[in-house]
Amino acid sequence: QVQLVESGGGSVQAGGSLKLSCVVSGDTYSKICMGWFRQAPGKEREGVARIYIAGGYTFYTDSVDSVKGRFTISQDSAKNTLYLQMNNLNPEDTAVYYCAARAGSDSRGFCIAGTNDFAYWGQGTQVTVSS
DSSP: OEEEEEEOOEEEETTOOEEEEEEEEESOOSEEEEEEEEEOTTSOOEEEEEEEEETTEEEEEEEOGGGTTTEEEEEEGGGTEEEEEEOSOOGGGOEEEEEEEEESTTHHHHHHHTOOOOSEEOOOEEEEEEO
């Protein structure tokens, strides 16, 4: 079992920045795919960015076009923490943000394929951007 706890959400004005954190605890895995998702009111949950980590190192990252150049996904294996740096936020970024994880030998292929069948999810953190 893997437990995920997000933090760092809040309210900012358009153009501002936030950095989300997701602390990972529980079982440890040498290979893991992790992702950030968001869900705005009345909308379906969408993937934002994902990262493949093996042996503590980052081997792959990807993000959706709407956040490219503004959001950066990263990780610190020493702290068991996943991050999402969000810059130049706009009101369309308002949502509950979730981190997710899928571990195991197939996690690299899963990450690159871009499917969303993650096994573990956090409880979410609210991000609100005002104009």
